[in-house]
Amino acid sequence: MSGPDSHAGEPDRIPDTPLLDRERQLRGYRINKMAMGLGDPANRAAFRADERAYLDRFGLSEEEKAAVLARDWREMVRLGGNLFLILKISAVDPVRITEIGAHQAGMEHEAFLRDRLGKKV
DSSP: OOSTTOOTTOTTOOTTOOOOOHHHHHHTHHHHHHHHHTTSHHHHHHHHHOHHHHHHHTTOOHHHHHHHHTTOHHHHHHTTOOHHHHHHHHHHTTOOHHHHHHHHHTOOHHHHHHHTTOOOO
């Protein structure tokens, strides 16, 4: 892989995994602040009632909004989302964490359960 998320030759790196460095952390500030807000029950209710309006409150870019609205976990991380914070969205939906893991790995859910977690499906 080449490009901004390529870190070939760097020790202790997981291939195709974006590094949550200072630049990515700064870029993800809005999406992380929005996700952190979902810890408040009133914010969860606002998110459920009108997701786009809730996202607008935090000044998310159209690209960030599209990723959140599509529940594109991989894209949210690429945009600087801290996985531990954006997982708060899964508490609102709810989405099984194994489904998010499968999406992050680019795998079907059953294949993820079988191949990555050793589950019989």
